[in-house]
Amino acid sequence: MKKELEQLRDDFLGALESAGDSLGLEELRVEYLGRKGKLANVMKKLPDLAEDMRKEAGQFGNEIKKVLETAFLEAQHTVNQFEERTRRDAEWIDITMPGIAPLMGSLHLVTQAIDEISTILHQLGFVRSRTPEVDWDWYAFESLNMPKDHAARDEWETFFIQDPKADKVLEGKKGKVVLTPHTSNSQVRELEKGQLPIRMFNINKCYRRQSDVSHVPMFHQFEGLLIDKNVTITELKGVFDFFVKNFFGAERKVRLRPHHFRFTEPSFELDISCDICGGSGKLESGACRLCKEGWLELGGAGMVHPNVIKAGGLDPEVYSGFAFGWGVERTLMMRSGMNIADMRIIYRNDLRFLKQF
Amino acid sequence: MNILVSYNWIKEYLKTNLSPEEFAKEMSAKSMSVETIDRLRDRFANMVVGVVKELKAHPGADKLRLAEVDIGREVVEIVCGGKNLAIGMRVLVALPGAQVRWHGEGELITLEKATIRGVESFGMICAPSEVGFDKAYCPEGGIWDLSELTEAKPGTDFVGALDMDDVIFDMEVTSNRPDAMCIVGLAREAAAATGDNFEFDLPLLPEASGDKKLEVNVKDSDLCPRYMAVVIDGVRVGPSPAWLQKKLLLAGHRPINNIVDITNYILHEYGQPLHTFDYTKLTDQEINIRRAKDGEKFLALDEKEYELTSDNLVIADSTRPVAVAGVMGGQDSGTWDGTTTIVFEAATFDPVSVRRTSRALNLYSDSQLLFEKGLSSQSPAIALAKAIELTLELAGGQVASRIFDEQKEDYKPLIFDVRPDKIRQRIGVEISDEEIERILTTLGFTLDKVEDHYRATVPFWRDHDIEDEVDFSEEVARMYGYDNLPSVLPSSPPPITMEEPSVFWEHWFKNKLSSAGYTEFYSYSFVSARDLEKYDLDPAEAVSLFNPLSSDLTHMRTSLMPSLLSSIELNQREVSQDQVFELSRIYLRQENDLPDERLNLTISHFGINDIEQALLKLKGVLEMIADQTGFDLSFERVEDNIKWHPTRSAKILADGQEIGMLGQVAEAYTKAFGIDRPVAAVEIDLEKLIPRLKLTRHYQPIPEYPAIVRDIAVGVEEKTAFFEIAETIKEQSPMIESVMMVEVYRGPGLAHDVKSLTLSITLRAPNRTLSSEDADEVMNRVRDTLKEKFQAVLR
Structure with missing residues (x-):
């Protein structure tokens, strides 16, 4: 099971690298960290383990989970920043264009x-x-x-x-x-x-x-x-x-x-x-x-x-x-x-x- | 009126050590204001007297010559075009750094060494006009020949050589004080202003007799209160001595010959005009002071012929006028080079007659300027005494007649009671009796103290401007010094007075309209008869000017519309469309009274092709105004007012009373004014509206329950009125809060006489939240009714 978890970790970290945008990230999160995700699936097997193994495997599982979550948050942060920059860039306005005058009358x-x-x-x-x-x-x-x-x-x-x-x-x-x-x-x-x-x-x-x-x-x-x-x-x-x-x-x-x-x-x-x-x-x-x-x-x-x-x-x-x-x-x-x-x-x-x- | 005042000349009468700046400050503050200070040493910096040693042709220009000029320290070469340039001539040389005015025109420029047509020129030989002496003698195209004015050595600075180390003040003398329009008068004023001494002895007339016949008849003593004359025989007419010419030049007068110069000198020094005749040119040696005959011709010194009327006073010999009294002498009766016997005239003339004659003939002179301000009948004697003295001194000859003196009445000086307490009260500070006495005495008043006041005798030179006791408070106040008075805000409580409503509302309307995007027009109150006619207004009904300035501005406008249309026409080439307003008075004639000046208002859109939009915008402005000022606004369609489009205009009613029109200006009138595009306008008589206006605010509670908004498109026949549809809709349910117009559509998909109105209907109940079913039910009723009543097609 430990192996399985390690494999899962490596897969996830690898997938994060190539997740691309925030949509891809979200898919990954669901696939690995979701309630029915891969991590949950592995952890489901925990009760099947022998009692002495269970505790150690449980702890290891939690550590892996933390690692995955931290990695995910970091990746998310990076992607968000990138996307924010891209969006702002696309919203560029030419402030040198002439102002639009309000409809004003004038007193003599x-x-x-x-x-x-x-x-x-x-x-x-x-x-x-x-x-x-x-x-x-x-x-x-x-x-x-x-x-x-x-x-x-x-x-x-x-x-x-x-x-x-x-x-x-x-x-x-x-x-x-x-x-x-x-x-x-x-x-x-x-x-x-x-x-x-x-x-x-x-x-x-x-x-x-x-x-x-x-x-x-x-x-x-x-x-x-x-x-x-x-x-x-x-x-x-x-x-x-x-x-x-x-x-x-x-x-x-x-x-x-x-x-x-x-x-x-x-x-x-x-x-x-x-x-x-x-x-x-x-x-x-x-x-x-x-x-x-x-x-x-x-x-x-x-x-x-x-x-x-x-x-x-x-x-x-x-x-x-x-x-x-x-x-x-x-x-x-x-x-x-x-x-x-x-x-x-x-x-x-x-x-x-x-x-x- | 302005006078050029030499400080040196002033100092002949005023014993002062004040600097020119201090003098100017004191005079401006207390007497006549100094407008500019001209320091001759500065004006003539880097200008010296030069002597022409040699003249050579300019290699590159026919009209220029090369002059070798001795300027003291060296002989320099100067390029010059002066036609009168001659070897040995003393000339004014402006050296590099001097300020000159090229050919007497344009700005002062600072001279630099220059190369003129390939030859280097060290400075410039000046014409008088190039250094500010426009009136010095100089032949056309020539330079200033100083030979007669100075014998100074080459290189002497100009100011030193001509003894012109002086400061010239340009002073403004107020129109009531012709007595101060001269050196002596200003020196006297200065004494009172500065506390320095004024020293002046009145010249006295000599005993005079002689056998030269002269007859002086004052036929109209009302217009000529005093006429004095004397004959002087054996004079030699010629140039004046240098000192006199220089004084006149600095005073802005043109030296002509010694006799004429003497009259100008005395004019400038004493403020009394004089005139001289050539004795032999006076037919029968007669001087008649009479009104001109209507149509009588007069050839004046300016070489123009004037046609006179009996309103003009003239000096005439037995056959013809030889002068227009106090205004100008005749062409062929004055002193000329060959004159040997002269007649001096010293007189006073009625100021109003002189002014009206001068304006009617469009003929002006230094004499007329003074006479029309009013001179004392006592001045001629002094001026004549000085004239005789100077003539004998400068032109020789001898007095050859008695001194003729025709005076309307014996002179009685004016006397007023003057209360020093009243003076102090008016000024607002404690000024001692001693100070009051000092000021008034220095100015020439004689004071006798009688109990708590003075009996003040007015000196003759002030007998035209001192009219009342109150005038003494001015003399004291100004000489005490307005600068020395404290500045305090009025301490009494302000009155409780309400502003006229129209004053308030004028301001209110102008601000609202400009906020709403309208630009304010501001036109002349007068228009041309043609402008009124173009708008079918009868000029004969308008208040018209008796003496208009031009045929464009002859009638006070009876409507703002002609001004509006003219202004639109003026703008249409540059501004394709705009929205404007004017709020101003119109003037309606009234029998036996002043015209009725009524505030009117025009608001206009011009150049918008969608006239419906323009009219609805104007209507919107009126609705905004009505909403904020609490009157009941309504409209009534008008089809028979020729000034307005028959199917696009309406009367504006305020609380049921007609106050104006809204509509498209009828094409005939826009065309009449040359406007090539439609004009939508509002014209309102504000005087009818103002009494109905109030600034009461109304408060509507904010609804507690939400509204449901439903849009509906209603296809109806073109002439179906929105108002009818809206009212019909509202009748269908009390839940209908409002019916708003969103859009009008005409075009593809609709028959040609059908329009589709998109309406927005707001439903609301005061006590509950409406359900969708509630709204459906009402809307169904609305649809059915519209179909039935208007044959509406609903989409």
């Missing part, structure tokens, strides 16, 4: 800018208004402390609306009708509501009679207005700082520079430090071309002129405030360092342009 650049600006101003409690784009001269000019003969009220700067019944500019209860050349018409409209204090912003389409590579006849501005008692320039500076750091980045510096607007006094231009030259105005190759001595003009601001507050029906001795505003397209391009050679492409609806954003 201006809409994206409006969303970002709104998010920042909302944090300071400013609420976006809805203001007409076609408005009375009163809101666009007169109430903003702009005298009748101010250049902005000339026909070569501002679009006027045609009277449908006569060859003249349409006029009504609050003067001529214009396409708003700025968003400041929201100021007196908001003041007139009489709900104080005011923290309002208006982002709207504006219109000016200009069209060339750097100007579009329709563009966007945004306008912030804060009215309360005892408002000071220091708070305007605070709001401007907050906006710039959120929109352009915490490392940017701001500067208020004296300027002139009819509806604010004092008036400033708001500058931010240039990020190309780091605010130095100089590059290794020479002067920075993007900025003026390290600063970029962002927009205008100022303390609301008492005449505007008066026009809105409030007492400028009691109420004061500030307003600030600038061009949306320009702001966006300044931040992205985008250089659009011809601004007019922004409103041409060329999908090859729109889908880039």
Whole structure:
């Protein structure tokens, strides 16, 4: 019987060598190690042996069984590893193939800018208004402390609306009708509501009679207005700082520079430090071309002129405030360092342009 | 408006030790901003004065010559094409390393030794435009002849030779401050900004008399508040001295002759324009300041003829205009080489009239730029005094008339009450009375303290921009320095205000639609009349522009559809199909009021041949919106709206009210816009929809028991509506939870007017798990009913 077992062992080990794949192995396992396999068949003869032989044969049988099982597990492990490698190899994917784009729409650049600006101003409690784009001269000019003969009220700067019944500019209860050349018409409209204090912003389409590579006849501005008692320039500076750091980045510096607007006094231009030259105005190759001595003009601001507050029906001795505003397209391009050679492409609806954003 | 400012010139009036950089920083922060700093020593590095010793022909080029130029340490050979090059001429030699602009165009380049047509050239003999002096005299195709400007030895550095060791600031002056558009004005500002001393004595008019006849009549004093004139006889017109020419060049003016140069010099120094006439060219020696006659012709200095109207103020002699007041002089009445007797004009004109005349004639000048900003009636006297002084000094002659001075009214300076407390309150920091006084006094204001405030007298040069007490807070704030102010967030609580619903929903719709794969169009609010007509909209009903910029942009759109169709046409060559939307306002005319600005929405698929798919996708978008905003969406087939395909369109209803259309744009209109493929679109008047929208969420409990799903293929006649079939199926059992469309099949195996719908039917009971038998029983009923009601063929 011992011989028989040894023969069986040698047969099995030999067969394992040539078993091939995991299927072959499984067949071998059943043939030799299965409940009705060859090993079991030999061991079945155990009870027939003499008692003294039986114990020794039993022990030997168990040893052989262990040897077979260990050999089998090793072989199985080797085959599994091989098969796993083969499978993985067959599953190879070319990861250099181009990605498949998801079906995405896109928001227009201006809409994206409006969303970002709104998010920042909302944090300071400013609420976006809805203001007409076609408005009375009163809101666009007169109430903003702009005298009748101010250049902005000339026909070569501002679009006027045609009277449908006569060859003249349409006029009504609050003067001529214009396409708003700025968003400041929201100021007196908001003041007139009489709900104080005011923290309002208006982002709207504006219109000016200009069209060339750097100007579009329709563009966007945004306008912030804060009215309360005892408002000071220091708070305007605070709001401007907050906006710039959120929109352009915490490392940017701001500067208020004296300027002139009819509806604010004092008036400033708001500058931010240039990020190309780091605010130095100089590059290794020479002067920075993007900025003026390290600063970029962002927009205008100022303390609301008492005449505007008066026009809105409030007492400028009691109420004061500030307003600030600038061009949306320009702001966006300044931040992205985008250089659009011809601004007019922004409103041409060329999908090859729109889908880039 | 911008001005080139020589720092040396400023220092004639401002006693300062500040570096140019410090000066620029202070001015930008407190006064007028410095946009660029041009250091002449840097600009003219490696440029020297050379003297031409010899000229030889270039062996390889007819138009070039070889100049032997003495540059001090050696004589070098330079290839040059300058036509006026002559032996003995002093020239500007740019040596290797210098920065020049070839032929005055393009970028600055750094010069290197070069071989030009086979001959090595050691540097370059420059034309003025090549080193940034576009306005220096130079014959066409010539180089800069420095002989008259310097006697420096060969090899002297250019800046030293021309005494131009200076720094030029390009400064922006705000439109309300023409008084600062000059050296004296800026020096005064600088004194307030830096604390340094400003020293300036107003020149005084001399006693004047003479026998040269002149008649000055101001016929319209509203448009000409002051007119001064004087005759100077025996002048010699010729080139200005070098110092004057150099100052003008650095200021960006073109030296012409001593008389014209004097007017430009004073313009730049005092900010007051002057004009000169040749006395003998004034017919009858008359100066009439009057409105032009309609149709009157005027030949200007720019050699163009202008047709005038009575809106234009002119200076005229007895027969014709000799200048458009404040804008430009006439071609044949000004000072020329042969002039010996001149008339100086120093005046103020109505700024609005000057501006409108200039724009109407499209005629611009340095004078007009200042006049239209508003100048004080007190400036002409000072400018005229200086002009007389300089003329006698530089051109000789003598005053030959009295000084004519026609002034509309006696000058009364403006006076305001100024409360220092108000100033401090507006700025937000404690600034002492002393500091306020220092700032205002340096700027030229005279202050008298009266109890708790000042009586402040405005200096004449500020009489156009100071209008109110509040203006003083700006003067103090800017000179105190905005940089010195703290930055604080508003400390009062924000107001409780709700945003307009439309503001919220505009944002919501745009985000949903872009998430759903639509690209946002953003078009001009104005379109052409033609665009409206192409979509059968009446331009006469639209809000139109009185003064459009072009015929493409004349009418405010009354629908977003023309913009949509134009944009699709624009894209169709490059993009075969796409899905887009635009959410924007349209403008509807209203009697006696502003137009109604209504938010509208268009969503569109273009270029998809399977229009059914496109329309169903659009419908799906609407269903998604309705689902999320809680309104009841329904559709009603429309067959008689000419803008839409008669069998492929429907009204969109929200809670039963019509809000827009869904369908295929009628072919006539896609064709009208030149679109060669079908367009499916949705057009919605959002103003009708917005009041119905809400963001309430609804919760459906997750079913406890599993569903059984059975598919069924139903062959029916083409025009059988899915809706009818689905409703019929649902009626068969309360267990039918939903009937979904899987696929529509038409084609082989079916009659031509038959379609096969594959439907997926979900069955479920709320209280138990359904058995297969339950489902079989329901499905049998469904089959029988479909066969009976729709003559359906089931597979």
